[in-house]
Amino acid sequence: xxxxxxxxxxxxxxxxxxxxxxxxxxxxxxxxxxxxxxxxxxxxxxxxxxxxxxxxxxxxxxxxxxxxxxxxxxxxxxxxxxxxxxxxxxxxxxxxxxxxxxxxxxxxxxxxxxxxxxxxxxxxxxxxxxxxxxxxxxxxxxxxxxxxxxxxxxxxxxxxxxxxxxxxxxxxxxxxxxxxxxxxxxxxxxxxxxxxxxxxxxxxxxxxxxxxx
Amino acid sequence: xxxxxxxxxxxxxxxxxxxxxxxxxxxxxxxxxxxxxxxxxxxxxxxxxxxxxxxxxxxxxxxxxxxxxxxxxxxxxxxxxxxxxxxxxxxxxxxxxxxxxxxxxxxxxxxxxxxxxxxxxxxxxxxxxxxxxxxxxxxxxxxxxxxxxxxxxxxxxxxxxxxxxxxxxxxxxxxxxxxxxxxxxxxxxxxxxxxxxxxxxxxxxxxxxxxxx
Numbered sequence: 001x002x003x004x005x006x007x008x009x010x011x012x013x014x015x016x017x018x019x020x021x022x023x024x025x026x027x028x029x030x031x032x033x034x035x036x037x038x039x040x041x042x043x044x045x046x047x048x049x050x051x052x053x054x055x056x057x058x059x060x061x062x063x064x065x066x067x068x069x070x071x072x073x074x075x076x077x078x079x080x081x082x083x084x085x086x087x088x089x090x091x092x093x094x095x096x097x098x099x100x101x102x103x104x105x106x107x108x109x110x111x112x113x114x115x116x117x118x119x120x121x122x123x124x125x126x127x128x129x130x131x132x133x134x135x136x137x138x139x140x141x142x143x144x145x146x147x148x149x150x151x152x153x154x155x156x157x158x159x160x161x162x163x164x165x166x167x168x169x170x171x172x173x174x175x176x177x178x179x180x181x182x183x184x185x186x187x188x189x190x191x192x193x194x195x196x197x198x199x200x201x202x203x204x205x206x207x208x209x210x211x212x213x
Numbered sequence: 214x215x216x217x218x219x220x221x222x223x224x225x226x227x228x229x230x231x232x233x234x235x236x237x238x239x240x241x242x243x244x245x246x247x248x249x250x251x252x253x254x255x256x257x258x259x260x261x262x263x264x265x266x267x268x269x270x271x272x273x274x275x276x277x278x279x280x281x282x283x284x285x286x287x288x289x290x291x292x293x294x295x296x297x298x299x300x301x302x303x304x305x306x307x308x309x310x311x312x313x314x315x316x317x318x319x320x321x322x323x324x325x326x327x328x329x330x331x332x333x334x335x336x337x338x339x340x341x342x343x344x345x346x347x348x349x350x351x352x353x354x355x356x357x358x359x360x361x362x363x364x365x366x367x368x369x370x371x372x373x374x375x376x377x378x379x380x381x382x383x384x385x386x387x388x389x390x391x392x393x394x395x396x397x398x399x400x401x402x403x404x405x406x407x408x409x410x411x412x413x414x415x416x417x418x419x420x421x422x423x424x425x426x
Contacts, residue, residue: 056302084368089269089318096309104353105302128360136364140317143360144353147341151349155297 020076053102063113073121080137117159121199126168153206161205168212185213233289266315276326293350330372334412339381366419374418381425398426
């Protein structure tokens with residue numbers, strides 16, 4: 001980060017990459033951060049850059065293009081939801097290569113392109129603790145991300161930080177996903193955005209920022 | 214399970230598969246259970262049966278051989294420990310296909326060979342919550358197993374159960390692994406065995422049985 005202002009207000013302008021910055025959550029996080037930072041969005045097919053998070057080569061190419069950044073947020077990644085009786089290893093592996101390894105690879109590769117006090121913010125989800133029906137694959141992925149973040153926070157060099165935001169059912173996703181999550185409280189988008197801000201602009205490190213209601 | 218005795222003591226003899234039953238932990242769990250149950254051990258190269266838990270075909274063949282069982286314990290599975298700076302996706306994927314997907318596949322395939330009130334007991338580990346240096350891959354795997362168990366407990370049909378035992382540094386592993394875990398309390402093997410007994414012979418379901426000291 002270029003440095004802090006002397007009057008105590010937070011004015012440090014950061015260069016922030018948001019992978020998934022064109023999705024439901026990512027675009028609102030991007031809109032908030034863009035008022036005071038340089039925001040670059042990356043998506044699978046749209047965004048300032050395109051990236052396939054299942055490909056190490058694609059991730060590496062993205063970071064090479066960006067050079068040094070101050071924060072990398074990931075709100076991208078999907079995993080299998082479906083009938084437990086018939087779910088098989090291939091269903092699960094697709095999500096592992098996407099939301100789980102995709103985010104881990106963003107860290108393993110991206111750490112070499114992060115400023116000395118930059119941060120990663122990954123996205124897990126409430127399923128890690130409170131899985132819904134049909135959600136055992138996503139539960140596993142989210143639990144894996146949370147524990148990876150605890151460990152990676154100990155390993156990152158210098159003043160680099162890493163956190164996970166763990167969203168519940170976001171109000172903006174109610175129409176699309178609500179029927180899959182009966183009894184889950186809706187999360188106001190403003191609260192969820194705040195968790196990403198806390199991770200990027202705050203000092204927290206190695207935290208699972210749970211936003212469940 | 215064939216049924217309970219009428220005098221209230223626990224005498225139901227179960228047919229119990231222990232994958233990893235020839236390893237440090239598994240062989241002691243096997244020795245304890247063998248005093249009152251039929252125990253079948255499976256290992257990669259030794260045991261009553263051999264199985265490669267990275268192969269769905271091998272797992273399916275093992276269960277076909279056994280027909281119906283009352284409990285499946287897994288104490289097998291390895292994941293990458295090593296320098297975070299140089300760790301890459303391939304290092305991690307090896308552990309994903311072994312300890313993580315290996316155990317998940319035991320459940321997804323094995324549930325069709327489990328008696329109506331049978332149980333699965335998987336093994337995660339303290340790294341899910343308290344990762345050691347170099348342990349981010351194993352932390353992720355253990356966290357993934359824990360969350361999978363929470364979800365799978367909701368999904369299994371009938372009276373089937375599933376739990377995870379999460380061991381700390383076991384006293385029997387002190388010589389082999391102790392140097393990797395400075396400051397970790399040693400877990401008495403008797404306490405760890407008890408967690409497996411609680412899962413197999415008790416009524417608990419969807420629990421992470423933490424044995425950290």
